[in-house]
Amino acid sequence: MTSTLFLKSIPKKLVIRNFEKPTLPENYIAEASEKLKNAIIAIQASEYVHTSQEELYNAVENLCSHQMAKILYINLQSLIETHIQKNLKPLLKYPF
DSSP states (O other): OHHHHHHHHSOOOOOOOSOOOOOOOTTHHHHHHHHHHHHHHHHHTTOOOOSOHHHHHHHHHHHHHTTOHHHHHHHHHHHHHHHHHHHHHHHHTSOO
8 A cells, every 4th residue: 555655646757859949930030020120110209009019029039039139139229229310410409
């Protein structure tokens, strides 16, 4: 009786074999980058963002998990620099 109780208390191991990391569809990077770019531009212009926050989050998460965080950072930096350059010139005309 004690041997059956001992065997029942040992947890079974789950073994996953031939696990392959999922790949992104061929045009996913371009589509996700375009969605993110449009959302950032809409936010900077104080306009409505047509893509849900969840969809944007998933796009960033998927791209980062496939080692594309640096590309996202460079794109974001470029969009912010463009926005600042475009909006800073009118402000510099007026002295404080």
